[in-house]
Amino acid sequence: MAGLRSAQWYAGDDRNAYIHRAWMRRGLPDSAFTGRPHIAIANTASDFTPCNAHLDEVATSVKQGVYEAGGIPLNLPVMSLGETLVRPTAMLWRNLAAMAIEEMLRANPVDGVVLLGGCDKTIPALLMAAASVDIPAVVVPGGPMLTGHFRGAPLGCGTDVWRLSEEVRAGTLSEELVLQSESSMIRSRGHCNTMGTASTMACLAEALGMTIPGIAGTPAPDSRLLERSHATGRLAVDLVREGRRPSTVLTRASFLNAIVALAAIGGSTNGVVHLLAIAGRLGVDLSLDDFDRVGAKVPLLVDLQPAGRHLMEDLHRAGGLLAVLREVRDLLDPQALTVTGTPLVEHLDDARIWDDTVIRPRENPLLDSAGIAVLRGNLAPDGAVIKPAAASPELLRHRGRAVVFDSIEDLHARLDDPALDVDETSVLVLRGCGPKGYPGMPEVANMPLPEKLLAKGVRDMVRISDARMSGTAYGTVVLHVAPEAAAGGTLGLVRTGDPIVLDVPGRRLSLDVTHEELQLRQSSQQAAAAYAAPTRGWERLYVEHVMQADRGADLDFLVGSSGDRISRESH
């Protein structure tokens, strides 16, 4: 028993050990408390998180694997976040979930943990928590849902919702027909089946080395997910026996590998914020510029919505993430380990592309360079990001007049006003939607286009915001502007009519207004003060401590790992 963290609860003959064992026995044999690793299954299953509702079944397979390998599996239901329901945005609660999971792992007799996530914020929160406690940990991504169809055509979650709703607003599709498609989109258990944030984070968890290789993207209803969950349970016991902790897997090398993966799969811009936050928990030196520097030379190989055509079920059939990574093997750090104890690159030998219309070979990419571009300039001194793969090529260099909206409500109230002074060359600016301003940095940066322009056939415009964007969205959208308007950023000083210059190849984002004029506006502006500070509860704590997007929007006091220290006895 010596050496196990749980021994500090269970070993010995004193009254406290008696209490700990007696309450936990419930049919367990004596051997459960004499040297067998206790493995928590941090389970984000919830009926309010439909993407994760099947994780109890996954947990059963994990449990069987843990038992088989000699461990004791223990269900640990943890805070869950359903992307489509939670208000004002699931991102407001990511750090709360991470903090709660971290503390429950530390407070309990846990030797190792299997992290069950799926919907957008759940895998990031689980990884942030595990990184902070730094006990042996492995992720099981819950997997995407199967492809839904409507009138013979596939429906991609999220992406097709945005597309269909724009078609309705443009008058090219009836509302009645769209409503008929509602029950067709979510065909099965699992998370969104586009290369949205959930799929991206599952792939990044694998690229980071935090899953058994080959599991990411296994569809939720596929029996192989249960087989791999069983194997993950076994592995969790080995992790404890070998003392392999997240800090041995999550090195700078593995984060750089994840950036390569993010680019090659055409992953969500949310991946940037989450990777920065996870790295921050471990003290790994990772910056926004690493995404541009490392990602810029990576080709886009995966033809999935929103950047392309297919869906996650197709990616899995075509060979999955390992087949993608094999194509860019030379860009991966050969030293970066996985939870198996062997480097990620060693798991690529047997990977194959089975359908090269879904996974393109290196010599025939969808785009030569797919990385997320990091823009700077007086409008974003600390950076802003854009996903060129999801943007219109002709808008990547653009100069246009700003049309400013102070909030998402302001946008909804005025966007379709026929009198709004806007044309297709305008630049839509939405502010007040950053971490502090909203609060929580919602996914509203992919603003809808004005109805009168949609009717003219316009389908994309330059849009700029301090918000995030759904990983399922597309368009020429500059987001994560830092500092945000509510933190005193220049974004708060923009006025309608100001010229804005976007130069993605040159990595610039500028407000073409003189420095003197901006200083004048700064001294008279009330913008930052206009964002009412929450007075109580989590929102208050969040707004007082949240960092900007370029630091992963984590709380400042959660940066750095505090380890698995065991606190004083409860009685």
Ligand code: FES
């Ligand atoms: Fe859960 Fe998209 S709503 S992954």
